[in-house]
Amino acid sequence: MPLDRQPLNSLGLPKPPSQTRVVVAMSGGVDSSVVAAMLAEEGYDVVGVTLQLYDHGAALAKKGACCAGIDIHDARRVAEQMGFPHYVLDYENIFRDAVIDEFADSYLGGATPVPCIRCNERVKFKDLLETARDLDADCMATGHYIQRKAGAGGAELHSAADANRDQSYFLFSTTPEQLDYLRFPLGHLESKAATRELASRYGLTVADKPDSQDICFVPDGNYASVIEKLRPGAAEPGEIVHADGRVLGEHRGVIHYTIGQRRGLGIGGLSEPLYVVKLDVDNKRVVVGPKEMLATRKVPVREINWLGDEPFTSREEWHLSVKVRSTRPPREAIVRPISETEAEVELLTPEEGVSPGQACVFYETEGSRIFGGGWIWRGY
Structure with missing residues (x-):
C-alpha cells in the first residue's frame, strides 16, 4: 500500500x-x-x-x-x-x-x-x-x-x-x-x-x-547566589530611591531585586507600602514606588515567533489574549505588529509587575490555540 x-x-x-x-x-x-x-x-x-x-x-x-x-x-x-x-x-x-x-x-x-x-x-x-x-x-x-x-x-x-x-x-x-x-x-x-x-x-x-x-x-530558587558565582563582583551596592527622587536607603546589589518586589527591601518605617517599580542598572539604583506605578497597559515585545495561519504583518492589529507571566491567566489585548518580529501589545486591563525579560505569549481569545509570542523589553 x-x-x-x-x-x-x-x-x-x-x-x-x-x-x-x-x-x-x-x-x-x-x-x-x-x-x-x-x-x-x-x-x-x-x-x-x-x-x-x-x-x-x-x-x-x-x-x-x-x-x-x-x-x-x-x-x-x-x-x-x-x-x-x-x-x-x-x-x-x-x-x-x-x-x-x-x-x-x-x-x-x-x-x-x-x-x-x-x-x-x-x-x-x-x-x-x-x-x-x-x-x-x-x-x-x-x-x-x-x-x-x-x-x-x-x-x-x-x-x-x-x-x-x-x-x-x-x-x-x-x-x-x-x-x-x-x-x-x-x-x-x-x-x-x-x-x-x-x-x-x-x-x-x-x-x-x-x-x-x-x-x-x-x-x-536563590538566583542572586548563582549570578554571583557566575559573575564575581556583580553585586555592587547602590541607592534605593523613591520614584519622587528621595533616597530611602542602600541595597546590596540590583541582582537581588525584581520588578514588583515588596518584601525584603530594607526600608521599613514608611507610611505606605512600596514596591520595586524600576531597576536602574546603569546608576546602580533600585527605584521604588506605590503599587499603582506597577500597572502597565502597553508592552513592547520583540523576537516574536508567530504561529498563525496568516502572516503576522498581514493585519494592522490582532485581537488576542496574552500572558505576561507564567502564573497569570491570559488577558485580552490588542497586538499591533511593527515588523515580523516586533509589536506593541496593548493590554485592555492593565497588569502589574510586567518585567523586561519575561515572555508575552499570544493566545486565541476564544479557544485553546497558541499563536506564538515574544520577549518583553524596555522599549519606552
Whole structure:
C-alpha cells in the first residue's frame, strides 16, 4: 500500500508503529518516562535520550532539579525496564553558552529572564531535535503538557487539557518546522494524577517521584547566589530611591531585586507600602514606588515567533489574549505588529509587575490555540 494511503498511527504518521522510530526526550521525571513507556508498549521503535546539562556531581545539581545525576539514572532504568536503547548526551557547554550565560547577563541588565524557555528553544528543540533526525527518527516526543493538533494550515499548538499543568508559556517559541516534527502525548490528559496512574500501570519506579521545582541550575530558587558565582563582583551596592527622587536607603546589589518586589527591601518605617517599580542598572539604583506605578497597559515585545495561519504583518492589529507571566491567566489585548518580529501589545486591563525579560505569549481569545509570542523589553 502506498505510504500516503496507509492509516495513521497514534502519532499521526502513515506507517505501523513498529516501523516508526521515535526519539523520546527523557528528563528522568515521571512525565517523559510515561511517554517513553507508553510508546514502547504500543510497539514503536523508541530511542530514549537524556541530556546532561551540567556537572551532575556539582552543588548546582540539587535533588528535585531537572536533568540532575539521579534523573539520568532514573531515565536509564526506565529504558532498561521497557527494553529500548537509551543514550546520555553531554550538553554542558551548549547549555552554558545558550542558556546559563544569557540568564546571568539578563539579570545583570535588570531583566527577569525565563531560562526554561531558552532551554527548550536553543537546546531541546534545536540541538536535540537535530540529533533525533540524525538517528533517522520519524519524530521526537516529549513529556510537556501541551497539545499539537492538525489544522487547515498545518500543525497547530494548543493549550493542555489540564489548565493547571499547561506549559504553553514555556513553549511559545516552538517554530512551525519544529512543530511538524514534535509530538506531545500527554497534552490531552485531564490531570497529573492520570500520568502517575499510567506510570504505576507500567510499573515504573518513578511513579511517585516528585516534580522538579525551580530552575534546574538554581539551588533553592536563590538566583542572586548563582549570578554571583557566575559573575564575581556583580553585586555592587547602590541607592534605593523613591520614584519622587528621595533616597530611602542602600541595597546590596540590583541582582537581588525584581520588578514588583515588596518584601525584603530594607526600608521599613514608611507610611505606605512600596514596591520595586524600576531597576536602574546603569546608576546602580533600585527605584521604588506605590503599587499603582506597577500597572502597565502597553508592552513592547520583540523576537516574536508567530504561529498563525496568516502572516503576522498581514493585519494592522490582532485581537488576542496574552500572558505576561507564567502564573497569570491570559488577558485580552490588542497586538499591533511593527515588523515580523516586533509589536506593541496593548493590554485592555492593565497588569502589574510586567518585567523586561519575561515572555508575552499570544493566545486565541476564544479557544485553546497558541499563536506564538515574544520577549518583553524596555522599549519606552
